[in-house]
Amino acid sequence: MTFDPLTIRKDFPIFGRSIRDGKRLVYLDSGATSQKPSVVIDAESDFYRNHNAAAHRGAHQLAEEATEAIESARGIIADFLGGATDEIIFTKSSTEALNLLAYSIGSAAKENPFHLKAGDEIVVSEMEHHANLIPWQQLAKRTGAVLKWFEVEPNGRLDLSNMKSVITDRTKIVALTHQSNVLGTINPLAEIVKRAHEVGAIFILDACQSVPHMPVNVTDLDIDFLVFSGHKAVGPTGVGVLWGRASLLADLPPFLFGGSMIESVTMTDATWAPAPRKFEAGVPNMAQIVGLGAAVSYLTNIGMQKIHNHEIEITQYAISKLQEVEEVRIIGPTDMNLRGGAVSFTLGEIHPHDLGQYLDNSGIAVRTGHHCAWPLTRKMGVPSTTRASFYLYNTIEDIDALITGVRDAQKYFA
Amino acid sequence: MTFDPLTIRKDFPIFGRSIRDGKRLVYLDSGATSQKPSVVIDAESDFYRNHNAAAHRGAHQLAEEATEAIESARGIIADFLGGATDEIIFTKSSTEALNLLAYSIGSAAKENPFHLKAGDEIVVSEMEHHANLIPWQQLAKRTGAVLKWFEVEPNGRLDLSNMKSVITDRTKIVALTHQSNVLGTINPLAEIVKRAHEVGAIFILDACQSVPHMPVNVTDLDIDFLVFSGHKAVGPTGVGVLWGRASLLADLPPFLFGGSMIESVTMTDATWAPAPRKFEAGVPNMAQIVGLGAAVSYLTNIGMQKIHNHEIEITQYAISKLQEVEEVRIIGPTDMNLRGGAVSFTLGEIHPHDLGQYLDNSGIAVRTGHHCAWPLTRKMGVPSTTRASFYLYNTIEDIDALITGVRDAQKYFA
Amino acid sequence: MELDNLYQEVILDHYKNPQNKKLATNYDAQVHHVNPSCGDEIDLNLTITDGVVANISWDGVGCSISQASVSILTDLLIGKPISEAYSIFDQFVSLMQSKGSIPGDESVLEDAIALAGVSKYPARIKCALLGWMAFKDASVQAQAKSELG
Amino acid sequence: MELDNLYQEVILDHYKNPQNKKLATNYDAQVHHVNPSCGDEIDLNLTITDGVVANISWDGVGCSISQASVSILTDLLIGKPISEAYSIFDQFVSLMQSKGSIPGDESVLEDAIALAGVSKYPARIKCALLGWMAFKDASVQAQAKSELG
């Protein structure tokens, strides 16, 4: 099957609508959230219409079907990531998944291998999304651990020259983004993971911006935990995934407490079911899990490598065209080596909010601001940027519309 | 408009399917999760098809529409509960909402009014769902606070005779269920809330089993926090609500850390946006929030008092018919005074799992087990029960089917 | 009636007349297992002598499937060499997880074949396995102990 | 073009030639406000003398709407009695939250009426209000100070 974004667009009903009085929707904000194909929307609806019941909790047929539906989604996602079924934990989002890790680690008792003590070190980077930064800041505050980070160079790459002094024998956790949601930079994981394991630290990957866009295999990457959000991967809102190595999940204390995660409960104490159940308290976000299964199947059918290739192609085109516009400054790598399809830029003195508004008026959806990575935009010396982010349904025509819009805005605000 | 469950059933597509080779679906498991009307399913789909974008984060039209969609749902739910719009926090579930409270309180620094110290007391009851028990057990363990509880009497009512020794000057938190998901008991809140406030404690209401079934007004009840789950209130899975008094939300520390909940962020520190934003990190469960808005509008249009009256009517009928069956023992109140539509019972020596399976074979969905309230079933002297729970779409015919099923099962396993 | 596939005569018989349902006072290993989703519990005592399952006794509360299954297990495994018991165990677990796709070998599983219908009811598989998992756990403990001693 | 309703001539003029955009060294209150969703920031210094807004000066980074809005605010409020300033403030906030349903009173709001178009773009309302909220905050602080001292 050849890859054809125009055919793919037909799967996404939202492209049937128009923007600001009849303009074509040019959606360049998939880094914030992706659009949804009919198969995903229908999978959720079908669950409600035909199989809805509390999974894992009833001896009746609907409950059996609901259980089967979410457990088969778990299997689909495990295969997609190259992990085992029982290593997949459903959360509401990556944000919850990262907070789960930080809270669970923070509650590990002294004898638990995850236990953090004052002086232990947690390593992140300057390009983290707030969701992979603030939970670790807070964990450090609670435990007395020290937060350290890799810096970002002006070209938008991590400075790894001081790897050995950043990741040390005291490092217990390295939590890093796979692809920056602002710069588009893809981080070279192999050497960092190797160093983390060398010193006995766990490696946590924020794969929000990679799993939807390219092949990611947890076994090949040799990482310990990974998170991603369904809504950025053509899946429903309200569902995220935490993958963790089985051996680590066995030791990790639970996070949310309630129904279905227990082994036994008295008025004063409780013990826990094995993972993944231990981390999934309450009636699950069932329809969303089912929808995410459909989303991942949809992506797999198209092929993650093909999606990645397509994105590289249009990103390369976008960068070269943007560079032709006077006063455009690209914030992030301008070569395509280890780079994905999020392109941030500034346009002379024109404020991103104004540029974004102008583009919106032409039907073009981009994001403006600090993109929930405020320390990064500060470091790059800009209060905010305009970001165009691409996905499988974007076309060269979309990029051309963006470039025309940028040039017109330049005239408008001149 | 008169209340007609047969008309209402037509709004719920699942009743169009059949169970176990052609049998009519008799769904008596709404206490676990409710079925969904088309308006709710369609509201979610419509969001994805026409308005999907990251709310609060873009300057483009779709983002505006997505923001408007979830904020108007917030308003609908605030009106429904009698609170203010900014007092509504969206979570993934009640379980998350209760854990949010326990974690946020647990992280309150010494100078914060929520701060808990060793010897402070937390009060729950023996009839709590695990979701309103284990988070408090854990909070007690973390802080050195003492967990105390109201006991349950053999008739399924709370023993409030020792109110003053259970809620004391040391009590900081009283967390109670409004209606027991096992017994159907509705707790008399007024005197307990009064006592809690008398000693300066906050009162948290687990309204999972009340908000979907009867009028509940936070102002009239004079409570401080309330939680409920969308999926039990004809809403989508994956969305819950925490309501809190504005003045308390202002002091309560945040729980999940990440995007959209911040005021400012540096590499080492962060400050928080005001509530509700402070408690809603990450891209929200937007489609589910929109669906919950539709669900609440649907219920309001029918009328919560009418729904409650209907449930009382069929519950009364169910109890009287069950009592006619030899060997049936009802676990919970048998009078309708302060009682809702969840009826748990045992049937002689027949194990609930076997009874449930038999009923399922006749198309009747009930729940069996400890219903995530294990200390309660133990206290009532039964390892597990069979629970039939009713909602607006249940009919007298459903109850008759249950009674026939119970009698037939009795013969089958005799 | 479809239900009769699940509740075969043999199962109801074992349920009403459970075998070896009285905990022996002597044992090599004692385990307590729980099904957290329904609250069913079992205590199981096991003795292994010279590599042979010398005795299994138990007590517990549970549904007909879980009670019959452990009763059948005791009948089937007592007197068998532990290696053969394990092979029966494996076949039984496969049968349970088969979703009705395999019939099971009656010459090996004997009365336990009556539980084949359970495999079509995913929520009940754990009931049928409760006693078997307890046996497996106890046997591992008993063997570890005999190796030590 | 619809966009011209938002970016009126007056707004672009103020954006290009912002008024009072240089922090005065003397002031009764100084505030720093941020729009966390986009990172825009403003510093605002305020002097209130005998119940009259004697001076407002500011500095900051932001979009044309936020910059023009604060520039217009300074033109409009400097020299006004604080009570009148508050009433203008209230009218401006109502206009912003009106979703385009009210036209606004030009005799009161003067140049600020040009921001009426913002009310149709919910994501931009915060931009237009950034400077106004800073002013309100500063005025409360300045008055509290004058009551104390």
Ligand SMILES: Cc1ncc(COP(=O)(O)O)c(C=O)c1O
């Ligand atoms: C009384 C009560 N509290 C809490 C919960 C937990 O709700 P959820 O599983 O939707 O988080 C439930 C339902 O399972 C309940 O019935």
Ligand SMILES: Cc1ncc(COP(=O)(O)O)c(C=O)c1O
């Ligand atoms: C790199 C990265 N990490 C984490 C997140 C947080 O994801 P969510 O908001 O879905 O929890 C995002 C997206 O907003 C992201 O781009």
